[in-house]
Amino acid sequence: MHFVRSWTSVYRSGGDLTDLENSRPFINKDVIKDPDGLESVRLKDYWRWVSSCGENSAPSQDITAGKVRATFVLSRAHAQRLKHLVTAVDTEQHHISTFVVTCAIIWVCLVKSKECVANNSSLDDDDDKFYCFLFPYDCRNRLEFPVPTAYFGNCLQPCIVDVKKSELLGEDGIILAAKAIGKTIKETEKRDLRGAEDRISTVIERFITGRLTPVAGSPKLQVYDTDFGWGRPRKVELTHIDYDGAISMTECRDGQGGIEVGVALNKNQMDEFVTVFEQNLKQLGV
Numbered sequence: 001m002h003f004v005r006s007w008t009s010v011y012r013s014g015g016d017l018t019d020l021e022n023s024r025p026f027i028n029k030d031v032i033k034d035p036d037g038l039e040s041v042r043l044k045d046y047w048r049w050v051s052s053c054g055e056n057s058a059p060s061q062d063i064t065a066g067k068v069r070a071t072f073v074l075s076r077a078h079a080q081r082l083k084h085l086v087t088a089v090d091t092e093q094h095h096i097s098t099f100v101v102t103c104a105i106i107w108v109c110l111v112k113s114k115e116c117v118a119n120n121s122s123l124d125d126d127d128d129k130f131y132c133f134l135f136p137y138d139c140r141n142r143l144e145f146p147v148p149t150a151y152f153g154n155c156l157q158p159c160i161v162d163v164k165k166s167e168l169l170g171e172d173g174i175i176l177a178a179k180a181i182g183k184t185i186k187e188t189e190k191r192d193l194r195g196a197e198d199r200i201s202t203v204i205e206r207f208i209t210g211r212l213t214p215v216a217g218s219p220k221l222q223v224y225d226t227d228f229g230w231g232r233p234r235k236v237e238l239t240h241i242d243y244d245g246a247i248s249m250t251e252c253r254d255g256q257g258g259i260e261v262g263v264a265l266n267k268n269q270m271d272e273f274v275t276v277f278e279q280n281l282k283q284l285g286v
Contacts, residue, residue: 001221002150012229025152032153033145045200049207064242069264071237072277074102076257077286085284086178094182095189099219099249102259104178105280106247107133107213111168113265113272127166132206133181135159135215137188158203159184174280214246224253237262 003025010017017024082101090096111131136156140147147155161180168177206212216238217223223236238248241264248262265273 001223001226003152004226008226008228012227023150026148026150027152029153031145031147031151032155042200045204049200049204064264066266067242067264068267068270069237069242069262070270070274071235072106072261072263073252074105074259074261074281075252075286078281078284079257079259081284081286082174082178086175086182089175090179090182092179092183094179095185096178096182098257098259100181100185101174101178102219102249102261103133103135103181103215104174105277106261106263107131107177108168108173109273109276109280110213110247110263110265111165112173112276113269115165115169116272116276117269127164127169129165130162130209130211131165131168132209132212133161133163133177133215134203134206134212135161135181136218137185142189157188158200159188160202160206162206212245214244215249216241216246217249219249219251219259221250223250224255236260 006020006025009020013020076098079098079101082105083096083098086096086101086104135158137159138155139157140149140151140155143155161177161184163177163180167173170176203212224232226233232253235253236250238246240246241248241262250260250262252258252260263270263273
């Protein structure tokens with residue numbers, strides 16, 4: 001997004017590079033130090049994953065068939081209420097932010113809607129199985145070596161949260177989910193790149209279960225500030241959530257502090273999701 005904002009700035013100035021609103025994107029990847037050879041490890045894991053996906057997939061099948069897309073908004077008031085509820089019972093003082101509670105309520109609604117549809121289809125009813133949540137963590141300010149804020153490259157760590165189905169479906173599901181996500185963020189802040197060589201394989205293991213929910217985007221990216229000269233976007237959507245099972249997150253266009261969450265589900269699960277989401281918002285009493 002830093003690159004995109006630089007691009008729009010140059011466009012609006014008629015190509016004048018001296019009139020950039022932000023510093024130019026920093027492209028030199030030599031700033032990333034890799035004494036343990038993590039790059040080669042991750043590349044091998046990635047290509048092994050891609051190969052296995054190719055072998056097990058059916059190219060002729062449209063995986064987006066029957067899916068519908070919708071955007072849900074968690075207002076600033078709802079987020080504040082959720083943060084208050086979580087921090088009131090969080091004795092360990094985990095990282096509880098608007099991002100955390102938004103992820104928590106959406107994740108729980110997704111699991112509940114999925115399980116409701118599954119029960120109607122007479123699938124397994126194992127309360128001890130884990131659901132997994134995956135979100136990116138920005139490491140630029142957490143490494144032992146300096147990385148410019150304008151660095152144009154991947155400086156993210158995958159963070160994985162595992163919570164039992166029975167806990168997510170319980171009365172305190174959203175609170176437990178928020179605490180688990182907050183705990184993972186706090187632990188990641190401490191360990192930096194340590195253990196990074198195992199994280200890709202861990203992601204692959206969770207992905208195979210079919211119970212992994214990834215997050216794409218972030219409300220901090222300020223996507224609605226993108227202006228090539230014809231005004232701010234009316235609507236921002238990430239199209240790849242149609243086929244990879246992720247949810248998308250951006251800041252609200254109205255600038256009131258809320259968060260927009262994009263979801264793509266089959267019609268039956270979407271109907272259940274809407275019902276569960278609205279029920280949860282109503283219970284917050286805002």
